[in-house]
Amino acid sequence: MAEAEFEPQIVAFTCNWCSYAAADLAGTSRVSYPPNVRLIRVMCSGMVDPIFVLKSFEKGFDGVLIAGCHIGDCHYISGNIKAEERIGKLKSLIHTLGLGDERLRLEWISTAEGGKFAETIKELVGQLKQLGPSPLRKEVRA
Amino acid sequence: MTLEDAVKETKAYYCLECGKCSGLCPVSRYNPAYSPRVMVEDALLGLEDDLVHNRQLFSCLTCYACSPKCPADVDYPLFMQKSRALAAKDGQQGDCAHSGVLQSLMRLMASPNLKQKRLEWLSNGHRTSDQSNVLYFVGCAPYFDPIFEDTGVKSLDVARDSLKILNSLGIAPKVLPNERCCGHDLLWTGDTENFRRLAELNAAAIKEAGVKKIIFSCAECYRTFKKDYPNYVKIDCELQHISEFLSEKIEKGELSFKEIKKKLTYHDPCRLGRHLGIYEPPRRVIESIPGIELVEMKDNRAESLCCGTSAFTNCDSCSKQIRVERLLQAKATGAESIITCCPKCQIHFRCAMVNKGEVKGPDVEIEVVDLVSLVAQALGGKSSE
């Protein structure tokens, strides 16, 4: 079984005002990044309810990325600060579950950072390949 | 299972339509739209659709305040459990508190391949042993603490204090590195499929552990193992709630306490009280600590009032009102703290004190302490609290 054959599946919740636009920019600037990610556009990283993340793992995703505006730039003032707090708690739950907290990642990516967006995905895919598939792949059904 | 089976098994067909249940139900008191009698009637009329789509189906606390008073001996909470399983098959679910995060964690724990890291709270001060034939069942405390941080609850201290007590009695129990949620909340919200998986995983781990006895500090885990697991799996062990265990030890004179000067009241968790009939052991334990004055709330023992939310579902303003009523009963006794032995009662009570809502309600501030932590404190040394 070649480890290299494993293609991690990632779901990314990206804020409408920055990271989603950054993904767009990556596209229009023809910066390539691995196709392992499904983007879900949200209005703000602060609206990513913990259940979105847990449900993603339940569905068998190997990794979850939440990307928002840099601190201070949130269009709803403090959504990203709330996100940061929430993700911290979620990471500890993911850790206790034994999934490995690297599977959950929070990143601040501005509209201008198409390159950073692509880099983040690349890095995460690499990390998840090393980590292997989620133990929950195709097992738990809600 | 069909609706007919549910009606038969819970003896709902005996219902006399007397309305006693609706009359004494704490939920109906604050939420007139909720009527246990009407739900039984719907079932008897074969209106399964109405029943499973009733928005109130998940409002019942399954607190067993009604059934013992029912002249026809209808097991109403069990009827709810079964009806919810039917509703779940139809895709219905309650309005899960915290957007269903707790239920999701429980479903995740039902995955056989999971290798949890749930024992990181153990410190060098705790003695556990893989050889022991006594198992301490920890419950979901490792997950509660980060979720309910804002309420100041420290569920893991209950686990730490339980170990401290067992150690001081010369017992270094086994703890399971990959213990799963007992599944209580999934069972009571209708997800019997994942409940079964959790039960099977726990049963297998316990069998492998080869223990003779399991001690629980959580009233819900205990109820689930005692009453529900036998319908799904076989567990060949003696099961004991830590209050029963401690009460025995006290009777045999194996435990002695230092003085704690305090006036306390005891809240019977529904699961330990009305579900299992355990009222006196926790009280005996509290009263054996010198200096403690135990005072009773207006509603106590079999008449105890539920903490207002169960299975982390349908927590609403009505639940909050029940909770406030209970906390006011506690305050009226003049006690300094409420003792309970269900981590969830503690979480819900503390939440009511933190989340006061927009209108400043009555002062419900009172310390909530787990029985185990009280005992650990009375043993001397440092309690984890």
Ligand code: SF4
């Ligand atoms: S108390 Fe019993 S008999 Fe009376 S309405 Fe309720 S379920 Fe029916």
Ligand code: SF4
């Ligand atoms: S179990 Fe409790 S909440 Fe449910 S109907 Fe009976 S009294 Fe009401």
Ligand code: SF4
């Ligand atoms: S009382 Fe608080 S902690 Fe309990 S279910 Fe309701 S919101 Fe959650």
Ligand code: FES
């Ligand atoms: S608007 Fe982008 S993080 Fe809040």
